[in-house]
Amino acid sequence: MPTDRQISPITVFSPIRRWWGWWLWASWLIADRSALVKAGVLRLGFIHVAHWALVTRRPASAIDRPRERLSPPYVLFQSNYDGVAEDYIETFAFKVPWHIRGMWGGGYGFPGPRPPSEFVHFVIDQAVEAKEHYYAAYPRGTVRSVRAALKLQPRFQEFREQAENMNDVEFAAAWQRFLTREQRNL
Amino acid sequence: MRPRSVNRAGLTALLPIVPSHATVLGHLVAGLPGGEDSPFARLESTHFARLVVLPPQHYPAAKKPDNLPACLLFASEFDISAAGYLDLLCARMPETADSIFEHCSGYPGVSSPPAFGRWMLQHRIKAGFSVHGNAHATVGWIRRSLALRERLIEFAVANRGANPSALREAWAEQDWDPEPEPVPAYEPRAIAVGPAPTPSPGSTPVRQDDLQGNILCGYGRKYGYGLYVFAKVVHPKAAAAWIGAQAERVTTARPWAQPPQATFNLAFTCEGLRRLGVERRILESFPVEFREGMAKRAGRLGDTGASSPSKWEKGLAGAHVLVTVMAQCAETRDAHRLELEAALSAGGFSVTACQETALDENGHEPFGFRDGISQPPIRDPKAGPTRRDGDGVPLRPGEFVLGYEDEGGCLAAGPGERGEFGRNGSYVVVRKLAQDVDGFWSYMREQAGPDRGRQEWLASKIVGRWPDGTPMTLSPDLPGALGSDREALNKFRYAGDANGLRCPIGAHIRRTNPRDTLDRGGRLSRRHRIIRRGMPLEGERGLMFACYQASIERQFEFVQELWCGDGSAFGLGDEADFLAGLEGGKMTVQGIPPTLVPLKRFVTMRGGDYFFAPGIATLHTIGLGPEGSRE
Numbered sequence: 001m002p003t004d005r006q007i008s009p010i011t012v013f014s015p016i017r018r019w020w021g022w023w024l025w026a027s028w029l030i031a032d033r034s035a036l037v038k039a040g041v042l043r044l045g046f047i048h049v050a051h052w053a054l055v056t057r058r059p060a061s062a063i064d065r066p067r068e069r070l071s072p073p074y075v076l077f078q079s080n081y082d083g084v085a086e087d088y089i090e091t092f093a094f095k096v097p098w099h100i101r102g103m104w105g106g107g108y109g110f111p112g113p114r115p116p117s118e119f120v121h122f123v124i125d126q127a128v129e130a131k132e133h134y135y136a137a138y139p140r141g142t143v144r145s146v147r148a149a150l151k152l153q154p155r156f157q158e159f160r161e162q163a164e165n166m167n168d169v170e171f172a173a174a175w176q177r178f179l180t181r182e183q184r185n186l
Numbered sequence: 187m188r189p190r191s192v193n194r195a196g197l198t199a200l201l202p203i204v205p206s207h208a209t210v211l212g213h214l215v216a217g218l219p220g221g222e223d224s225p226f227a228r229l230e231s232t233h234f235a236r237l238v239v240l241p242p243q244h245y246p247a248a249k250k251p252d253n254l255p256a257c258l259l260f261a262s263e264f265d266i267s268a269a270g271y272l273d274l275l276c277a278r279m280p281e282t283a284d285s286i287f288e289h290c291s292g293y294p295g296v297s298s299p300p301a302f303g304r305w306m307l308q309h310r311i312k313a314g315f316s317v318h319g320n321a322h323a324t325v326g327w328i329r330r331s332l333a334l335r336e337r338l339i340e341f342a343v344a345n346r347g348a349n350p351s352a353l354r355e356a357w358a359e360q361d362w363d364p365e366p367e368p369v370p371a372y373e374p375r376a377i378a379v380g381p382a383p384t385p386s387p388g389s390t391p392v393r394q395d396d397l398q399g400n401i402l403c404g405y406g407r408k409y410g411y412g413l414y415v416f417a418k419v420v421h422p423k424a425a426a427a428w429i430g431a432q433a434e435r436v437t438t439a440r441p442w443a444q445p446p447q448a449t450f451n452l453a454f455t456c457e458g459l460r461r462l463g464v465e466r467r468i469l470e471s472f473p474v475e476f477r478e479g480m481a482k483r484a485g486r487l488g489d490t491g492a493s494s495p496s497k498w499e500k501g502l503a504g505a506h507v508l509v510t511v512m513a514q515c516a517e518t519r520d521a522h523r524l525e526l527e528a529a530l531s532a533g534g535f536s537v538t539a540c541q542e543t544a545l546d547e548n549g550h551e552p553f554g555f556r557d558g559i560s561q562p563p564i565r566d567p568k569a570g571p572t573r574r575d576g577d578g579v580p581l582r583p584g585e586f587v588l589g590y591e592d593e594g595g596c597l598a599a600g601p602g603e604r605g606e607f608g609r610n611g612s613y614v615v616v617r618k619l620a621q622d623v624d625g626f627w628s629y630m631r632e633q634a635g636p637d638r639g640r641q642e643w644l645a646s647k648i649v650g651r652w653p654d655g656t657p658m659t660l661s662p663d664l665p666g667a668l669g670s671d672r673e674a675l676n677k678f679r680y681a682g683d684a685n686g687l688r689c690p691i692g693a694h695i696r697r698t699n700p701r702d703t704l705d706r707g708g709r710l711s712r713r714h715r716i717i718r719r720g721m722p723l724e725g726e727r728g729l730m731f732a733c734y735q736a737s738i739e740r741q742f743e744f745v746q747e748l749w750c751g752d753g754s755a756f757g758l759g760d761e762a763d764f765l766a767g768l769e770g771g772k773m774t775v776q777g778i779p780p781t782l783v784p785l786k787r788f789v790t791m792r793g794g795d796y797f798f799a800p801g802i803a804t805l806h807t808i809g810l811g812p813e814g815s816r817e
Contacts, residue, residue: 008375009236011259013243028314041317046754048320049234049263051196051313059202059257059309060292070254074243076311078198078261080234082754085377087744090594094709103315115595117383127377128259131212132238134372135226141332143319145759149331150323156334160362171357172350176779179342183780184685184757186339 006139007048010085011128012077013055020106021054021073027102028052040096045144046088050079052103075107077123082142085127086120093119148185155182194233194321197268199309201258201290203239208256211289212239215258218282220371225282227369229274231265233325237286258290260306265324268310272303329366335759337364343772343782378474381599386591392439392569392583396610396801398451399437400512400719401734402569402586404561405449409512410545411519412721414616414730415526416505417535419461423811424534426462429507430809433802439569448513448522452805453614453797455479458506463812464607471601472798475739476613479503480795486743488751488768493791501539502618502793510732516544539793541618543721543730552621552727553645553788556655559675560699562586562715578679578701578708585741586717586734587612593712598736610801612734615716615742617794619767620728626788633783647775648764648783650693651675659689659696681706686776691756694765697749703756714749716741728792738796765789 016024031037041047055074081088092100097113104110104122111118138146159178163171179186203211215237218225226235236259243254264271275283276296283302287293294301320328337360345356392402399405419425429452437449454462456477460469475483481495481503489495495503509526513519523540530537551557563580584592588600589609600608630641642665646652652665655675659682661667668674679702683689689696696703704710716733723730735741748754751768753761762768767789775781800808 006370006372007234009234010377011236011238011261013240013254015243024314032315038317042319045319045757047317049194049196050317051198051261052315053198053311053313055200055254055311058254059200074254076198078236080263083748084375084744086740087748090713091710095705115383115385117592117594117596118385120594121380121382124377124380125382128238128240129377130239130241131216132236132374133215133218133220133224134374135220135224135232135235135369136372137227137233137325137369138329138332138366139221139370139372140367140760141328142754142759144754144757145335146320146323146328146332148757148759149335150320150328152335152338153327153331156338156362163357168350168354171354175353175357180777180779183774183776186335186342186774186780186782 007080007082007136007142008085009134010077010079010081010088012075012123012126013128014075014077014104014107014110014126015072016075016104016108017106018071018073021056023106024052024054024075024103031102037099041099044091044095046082046091046142048080048082048143048146050077050081052077072108075103077103080136082144085124089120089123090116152182152185155185194263194265194318195268195271196261196263196313196316197271197306198259198261198311198313199306200240200311201260201287201306201309202292203256203258204289204291207289208239208241211258211286214286214289215239218286221369223371224369225279226262228278229264229271231271231274231325233263233265233328235262236260258286268307269303272306273299276302330364333364333366334362336367337362339772339782343784346782380473381471383594383596383599384605386584386595386597389565389582389591392566392587392590393610393801394439394441394569396803397439397569397587398612398799398801399439399449400451400510401439401612401717401799402564402566402583403439404719405437405512407545407549408445408514409449410721411513411516411724412543412730413509413511413513413519413523413526414539414541414543415509415511415523415530415537416501416539416541417507417509417530417537418504419458419506419534420536421534422461422463425507426534426809426811428529428533428535429462430806430811433805433809436802436805438802445514447515447518448511450522451510451799453508453510453799454808455504455506455508455795455797457504459798459808461506462808463810464808468602468607471607473737473739475743476796476798480615480617483743486747486751487791488746488762488766489791491769492787493767495793498791498793499539499618500793502541503795505538505795507535508614508616508795508797541730542724544724546722550653551729552623552722553626553649554623555645555649555651555653557720558718559651559655559672560695561717562712579712581712581715584736585712585715586736588736592736593709607804607807608798608800609804611804612736612799613738614797614799615731615733615735615738615794616797617731618723618728618792619731620726620790620792622788622790623727625786629786629788633781644775644781644783647690647693647781648773650689650695657689657695658693659683662688679708686774687778690773690775692753692758692761692763692773694750694763697756697763698745700749700756714741714744716745731794734799767791 053076093113093116100113226232238259276299280296511522565580584590584598592598634640634644656665702708720731750763750766764773773783
């Protein structure tokens with residue numbers, strides 16, 4: 001392996017205006033079911049998992065105690081991504097500015113997605129830096145290499161089955177064809 | 187066996203920490219073993235898991251600010267139902283669960299999984315909007331697929347060119363159900379919170395009389411003899427006075443009435459600025475990568491093995507001052523060397539290293555390829571090249587000079603109060619790179635066969651240009667098709683070559699300047715450009731690499747680490763740049779059939795450092811010395 005690149009996590013707590021919480025609640029009902037809305041984010045190709053959630057109440061100190069309303073509410077953003085945080089957020093700002101407005105538009109201190117440097121600072125400033133434990137089951141598998149490996153797997157099995165009945169020359173030719181076809185996944 | 191479709195589930199819970207237990211819990215959480223030994227590795231359906239001891243959140247600007255008390259954030263992503271996952275957690279990691287969660291209020295213990303599940307789900311924070319990069323595969327399936335992909339790559343590289351019977355034999359011997367590699371422990375990477383960026387008031391013309399020369403606008407091929415003098419400060423007071431006295435001698439970016447015989451420029455490491463008496467608060471406002479210096483960043487730059495700092499030439503790293511001279515002839519350069527060595531010694535410095543450089547008469551670097559063709563064009567027409575020497579859209583000067591608007595729409599932040607100390611300054615990365623030219627071409631022969639044309643073709647695919655500079659993407663079969671005009675050699679994009687059949691996706695020039703590979707407009711590439719001012723070494727085979735930028739981390743380090751040291755951004759997995767000087771792995775030259783070239787080290791780092799080339803006004807400030815250095 002030439003490098004020790006790894007998947008990294010980020011957790012961001014952003015205080016928001018209460019009315020913005022209602023907007024998020026309503027818009028997420030539709031957006032979370034829409035492949036079209038998600039496509040822009042997924043096309044970025046470096047997010048393994050990202051969640052946005054609303055934190056509107058304090059955690060209760062006992063199971064039978066009511067959870068008090070929190071002022072201000074927070075948007076909790078968590079992501080597992082490839083690369084470095086600053087570039088990850090800047091790419092977000094460049095490529096999916098409308099998603100960003102839709103998520104943080106009612107946040108205190110939200111500067112908007114442009115200029116990107118200000119948005120990067122806004123997010124990094126709210127990112128949680130604390131004692132933590134992190135586990136990733138395939139830390140060197142980037143989103144794109146996982147996609148490539150998943151595509152390759154069934155095609156390899158198919159090739160393997162076909163190869164069983166080939167002579168050496170046929171096999172060598174078939175191997176070259178396999179390599180040519182799958183070179184983007186290798 | 188095909189993967190079964192899975193419904194990925196996630197669980198995020200905010201668990202209140204028992205008052206005064208946060209510190210203990212923090213130590214416990216941070217002390218959990220990582221990687222293969224992580225307790226979550228025992229839950230085989232876990233993709234990602236995280237435990238974070240959150241400090242209290244408080245936002246005073248809100249109308250009625252409440253405190254969100256210290257909590258333990260537990261977040262996990264898995265392949266089964268949340269209830270099933272929590273049952274599994276109780277069964278597989280009961281001791282760890284007890285030791286961690288017992289510090290949270292209301293924890294019922296894992297002896298009763300239903301009670302534990304109810305407790306956890308009571309504190310659950312439901313995600314409102316989620317995206318998954320690979321939602322429909324289980325952990326096991328992903329890990330096995332990645333292992334198989336690695337095995338296939340190894341096989342393809344090892345058996346390239348094998349005859350049919352040998353290939354078949356090797357195939358039969360191979361274990362095609364490889365075990366996934368062990369999970370390495372996570373090494374956290376700090377997220378640096380810098381000062382808040384200053385919105386740009388708009389573009390302003392670059393002050394050429396305060397900017398050192400050779401940054402936005404190069405001195406040109408006329409100045410083909412270079413000298414890099416590295417020195418340490420011995421007597422700070424005298425050294426500062428010497429710097430102050432040289433400030434007016436420094437070659438600026440102002441157009442010349444009469445071209446000088448030689449140019450003269452100064453740059454400093456962070457330690458050098460400290461020795462010269464620059465105030466601590468100013469030093470602390472420099473970005474962390476500059477303060478640390480290149481040797482400390484070796485891991486992320488790929489400077490390992492033969493390139494590691496312990497093997498660097500003495501004097502190139504850890505210097506305080508870099509004096510560069512570019513001369514029109516060798517005699518002038520040599521005369522300057524003698525004068526400089528004497529002047530520096532008399533001026534309170536000790537010279538640690540001297541490196542002479544000379545341009546090849548054809549402008550080729552030691553491997554034989556024409557160099558320095560593509561430089562970023564600058565939006566300020568008086569300050570640097572606009573379109574003629576560059577490619578694509580001109581960049582705002584703030585990408586390279588502090589105090590001006592950058593491509594992120596803000597002022598490139600400089601050190602010092604209101605950035606005054608950094609104004610009109612630029613960061614310089616200097617790296618002495620040794621090139622094993624004979625080894626490189628003999629390896630090309632080994633990989634491509636005895637035909638010289640085929641060897642040149644393979645080397646050109648690795649570089650992305652033919653030796654004469656013709657880009658592969660415009661002329662994949664023949665060099666020389668576009669003549670030698672730099673504008674013609676630069677007018678191209680990669681949109682029509684998305685599969686890399688003309689210029690390989692992992693070719694050196696495509697990685698270092700991906701143009702429109704990452705996005706149609708090339709906007710993402712523009713945030714990571716550098717201005718290269720390197721020159722071949724004299725008397726040695728190699729390059730004195732030098733580049734200017736406004737942020738070493740965002741520009742040079744990003745390109746070196748993420749675009750050259752890794753292929754993820756281009757969909758190439760962990761495939762590194764062939765010329766990055768890394769060993770292990772391969773480069774894919776896309777084609778029918780593709781050519782897989784194992785990586786081998788032909789470029790070795792010999793030493794270097796991160797410098798800051800200040801504006802002329804700042805040089806005068808430095809010249810005031812330890813007592814007088816004030817903004």
